[in-house]
Amino acid sequence: MSHDGTTSRPDIERPESVYFFGTCLVDLFYPDAGMAGMELLKAQGVRVVFPQGQSCCGQPAYNSGYREEALKVARAQLDYFPGDWPIVVPSGSCAGMMSKHWPDLFKGEPDEARARQVASRVWELTQFLVQVLKVTFEDQGPPVKITWHASCHAQREMGVTDEPKALLRQLANVELVELQREKECCGFGGTFAVRHPEISAAMVGDKVADIENTGAKAVVSGDCGCLMNISGALEAGQKPVRGVHIAQFLKERTHG
Amino acid sequence: MSESRNAILGKLRAGRDAHPLTPPESDFAVLRNKRWDGAERLERIKRMMEAVHTEFLETTEADWPADVQAFLTAQGTRNLLFGPATEVGARLSSAWTDGGPELIPYADRVETFKERLFDGIDAGITTTLGAIADTGSLIVWPTPEEPRLMSLVPHMHLALLRADALYDTFWQAMTENRWADGMPTNALLISGPSKTADIEQTLAYGVHGPKRLVVVIVR
Amino acid sequence: MGESSINFAKASSAALQDQQLRGNFRRAMDGLMSKRAVQFADTAEWNGVRALGASVRLRALSKLPELLEKLEANCTRNGIQVHWAATTDEANAIVLSIMQRVNAKLVVKGKSMVSEEMHLNAFLEKRGIECLESDLGEYIVQLDEAMPSHIIMPAIHMNTKQIAHLFKQKIKEAEYTEDVAQLTDLARRVLRKKFATADVGVSGVNMAVAETGTLCLVENEGNGRMSTTVPPVHIAVMGLEKVVEKLEDVPPVISLLTRSATAQPITTYVNMISSPRKEGEKDGPDEIHLVILDNGRSGIYADEELRNTLRCIRCGACMNHCPVYTKVGGHAYQAPYPGPIGSILMPQVEGLEKRGELPHACTMCNACVEICPVKIPIVEIMGRLRSEAVHPGDAVRGAGSHASKAEAMVWKGWSMTYASPLAYQFATALLAKLGNAAPTSLPLLKEWTNVRTKPRFANRTLHALAREKGIPDV
Incomplete structure (x- = not known):
């Protein structure tokens, strides 16, 4: 999949619940930013689910050339986002990893379809606030x-x-x-x-x-x-x- | 040598056949849809070419040889290289009057007068097959009668352009005239005098080819 | 670690100290980026011509062996002699044998990146043949006994003053001047004599058209036309990927090339050569030779993902937009092709052993991908090569040569921890408690804190905060 900066994604209906994927950097260094992100969503009347099993999108290993290790970590995330809700991520980089690189990472794997399905639900936080929730x-x-x-x-x-x-x-x-x-x-x-x-x-x-x-x-x-x-x-x-x-x-x- | 040829082609074939590639359709609409109406075309050509230091001389079918002579005389040009066996060459030599720049025919193989060509010729005149609005370019196909170096070596290149021989795009010119059916030895687009920006991105004209390009528009 | 890993870091470090050089690059690249943006201001037109250009290149790659055969057949029919070279050594030998046959003493060259790849000048000069670069930028770099620092603007690392001193020092008849027009005129006078007397002209090829057997060259100076028209013999060298199927494929690619490279709607000259001098013609070379070079390209082509590297039309826009290239300049890469395209091409051509560190000369910011006129997924290939460098395999020469047991262990440990919720939460809770005690002398932290403060671990992880605040987990 090539991404050339021409991405624009179709609108979706305002959901009743969303998943929040905190990312490992937020988890360790900026948890307040993570909490703030969830509170912004809640303030819009959306139920926020934070799966405790989540850890990392796998990007650090992926970008270092350790794709198997990245795959292992990415795969471990799939179980925790079973509902058909959007997955909101307070980081463009991690959101990009999930939405653009997971399809390649899982290519030919037995759970490729599932990974693609999860990837397709990923939104960057501000994109979600503006495009889906239309916040003021x-x-x-x-x-x-x-x-x-x-x-x-x-x-x-x-x-x-x-x-x-x-x-x-x-x-x-x-x-x-x-x-x-x-x-x-x-x-x-x-x-x-x-x-x-x-x-x-x-x-x-x-x-x-x-x-x-x-x-x-x-x-x-x-x-x-x-x-x-x-x-x-x-x-x-x-x-x-x-x-x-x-x-x-x-x-x-x-x-x- | 042919050993390498076969090895390279064999490798390419094996690589491709193992992973064939389906290219997307080539949609030329973006070029097909580039259109300007008659007057706009010439305006655009002038604007774009003037932006890269091209000069224009407007004249008519009847007057162009005299106008060219007057122009060159005014510039202090010593001589003009021309193709004597062309229609344009015949017009030039019959209309040329004494006291103007010397007319020098390109009549023999370049080897016979290379030194003079590189060191003693001020200007050269050629025909064009038209011009392109999209990029502001002249289409030049050198011929045995109007050889390749005429538009390159003299310090000034004069190019005759018929005001009705205008195209929208390079693509339109080559597809409408079916260039692919037979390409000449050398086909050129010329869009201004020779230039360079290799010294600290400062534009300078006339680095190797002509320092001046004068388009003579014949109506 | 391969030799270049040390060299790139070292060379870039030196380049970063050179404020003059950094200023030269910053100014030049800022200008090129903004001018290019003006050329492609119409987004719909950009998307259309870009998609067309990419399709032309992909279609050519999809039929590469057939198109090369067709190119050979049509060139031969037109009187152009075609040669095939598997390696740069072979290409140099072919060029030399032609030159020896015609007893060449002086060669003038139009700009050619493939000849840089072949190190042709040095090769010929060792054998007593003077090889003169005629593109002004290349001429300057050759006088300076240096390498080009950019594929389109070879002398972009120098300013006028430096060039003025160089000319004074190296050209006999030169008077010192910082006037660019006068410097240019001086080069004109010197090189005209050489064009007139050269025995052979060497050029590159921007595109070769299979349908008609035509070699296309774009340029502004006229030196390309001189080199391919005046000497009695013209030798063109091209990478085997430079073929396109049809003549009508040329206009969109040229439009993308010139606008991306130097923000010009078109170059001064588009030079399309289809045959040597014919009976009755008064000028042009009597012989034209086309040398088609592989040098690892057929290996690149075999890989479905890596073959996208071969789409490249050598516009250099990826360099102009690369935040790493614009900081360190082209010489730090020590390669004929620097910048993003060089960082993916060189490791594939010369092997990962030597060039395995280059794919790391990249922050993966995707600025190059955004502007690449033929949509090469440069950063994805960068990532792939990082992986190839540390895993043995046969897709790229030198795969696995950068493998490090220690590094592999770290990632293995990382993945085991991060793939297990229990281990992950245990580890992160521990880091939240003790992480801030880590001394800045630790490897990695030391590099980081060179110009930054130490990252501060929060007291509690987001996982812990979410639990406390009662955020549901299903």
């Missing part, structure tokens, strides 16, 4: 200037481009200043950051400079890998900009 938010927070970091996989694998910014623009007291190079990778790239630390450092350095130039107080993103990379670099450089996941930011602004 009322801003309760003080005035603030922010910028948005678009994750590569949300943009190019899930076709999520305007949705998150549309959500942020609903917030009356939030001024969104776009990055000069919004579409450019921040240099995380999973194991890339440690395999090629110097190139990765140069990339995140450019990203940090771009963020600083906006004068924003916070950089909001929908992907925890990027967030860990960017906010780690912001902190190390003692920049007065905070990195925050969009779910958490939206929850802070709307639920007080």
Whole structure:
């Protein structure tokens, strides 16, 4: 399956329940963002199910060339999403792995059809909020200037481009200043950051400079890998900009 | 040598037969649907070619040889390379008046005057088979009477373009005229004077081929 | 680890220190990206011509052996002599034997990536034949005794000042100037003499048309036309994938190529050559030779997924859009084809032993995939090659050469833990308690914390929070 950035997915009816796939990075490093994501969904009157058996989409091994190991972990997820409900993921990268790469990963396996079925139900969180739930938010927070970091996989694998910014623009007291190079990778790239630390450092350095130039107080993103990379670099450089996941930011602004 | 040929083809065949490939249909609609009406075509050609430093000279069937001579005289051009055995060549030599740039016929094999060609010719004039609106390009098919280097080596290339010989796209020109039935030794699209951006992406004209391209539009 | 793994990291490290170089690339690539976007601003047109271009390339690949035979037959009928080379050594030998037969002393070259792949210049020069690059960028790089840093803009790593100094130093008649028009004119004067006196012209091929036996070349400078028209012998070298079925397949591919490469609706010249000089013609070469090179391509072709690499039309847009390439530049790859396409092509052509680290020179951001005019799934192939590098097999030369027992153990352990809910929850709970105590001197963490703070494990996992808040699990 080739994904060339032309993805757009058909609408579905508003479901009564959804699954939440938290992702392993959120689980360990950003659980508050995960909780915020679930609460945003619940606030829309949707029942949220968080299967306790879930762990990871398999992407770390897949991208490192260990496909059998990735398959093993991906396969372990299939049992926990039996209902026909959408699976909402607070990360474009993990959503992309499930929805675009699982069909390849399971190709020729006995459970290929089942994996494809699960994959077809995967939604990136902001995409789901905008396209399916058609949410409207009322801003309760003080005035603030922010910028948005678009994750590569949300943009190019899930076709999520305007949705998150549309959500942020609903917030009356939030001024969104776009990055000069919004579409450019921040240099995380999973194991890339440690395999090629110097190139990765140069990339995140450019990203940090771009963020600083906006004068924003916070950089909001929908992907925890990027967030860990960017906010780690912001902190190390003692920049007065905070990195925050969009779910958490939206929850802070709307639920007080 | 043929050993490699057979080995390569054998390998390719085995590879393909083990995993045949079904390509998607080629839908040429995107090219077929590119259309401009008559006046728009020429306007577009001029606009696109001028953007890459092409010059235009407007003239008529009756006046073009005199207009070309006047133009070259005004430019201080010393000489003009032309194909004497063509209809255009006959018109040129009969209309050419004394005191203008010297007319130099391309009448023999290049080997007989290579040095002069590379070092002593200011301009060359050729016909074209028309022009393409989509990209702003001239279609040039060199012939024995109008050889290949005429449009390449002289510092200025003058190209005669009939104002009614215009196409929408390269694809339209080649399919309507059934090029695939018989290609000439050399077929060219020329879309401006020679240029380069190899030094820090700064455009410079006339790196190896003509420094100037003058399209003579004949109505 | 293969030799290039060390080299790429080392070379990229040096490149990153060079602020001048980084500035040159950043500026150039930013400009190319925005200009290209203007060329493809009409999304419907882009989608249409891109789908058409991809279909042309896929159709050619679907009939590759037949089309090559047809190309050979039609070229031969037209008077073009066709040669086949399994390896670059063989291709060099073919070229040399032609040159020796005509007693060639001076060769002028149009731009050809395949000749770079063959290291043809060095090969001929060792045998006393002067081989002069005539594309201005290639000429500059050759004067500098360096390698091209980009497949379309070979000297993009240099600025005008550097080129001005180079010309002054290497060209006898040169006066020092930083005026680009004057520098260009100087090269014109030097090279014109060479075109006029060269014994052989060598060129690449952008596309070869099976239906008519036609070689297509696109260029802006006119050096390609010079090299293929003035010398008495023309030798064209092409990778075997460069064939297309029909003449009408040419326009869409050229349109995608020139717009993607340099954001031009078309290049100054589209040069279509179908035969040597015929009876009565006054110029053009008396002999044309077409050398069709395999060099590992037939092996790539055998694999259903990897063969998509052969769709490539060498526009270089993937380089312009690659965040890694734009940081380190082309030389860091130390390969004729750098950037994303090089990172998937080189390991397949030269083997994973030597080039196995290149597929890791990528963050998998998919910027290249988004703009590839023939829709090559570059990143998927990148992932596949990462897998081939650590698993023995026969799809790619050198498969398994980067296997590491330790790394394999880590992933095995990871997958066992992550595939078992109990083990996973135990491990993550443990990390939540103790993970933050890990010292930054640990491998991986050390690289990470070079420019970033240490990632902080939360006190409680999302699993634990969800349970506490009573979120249903079925």
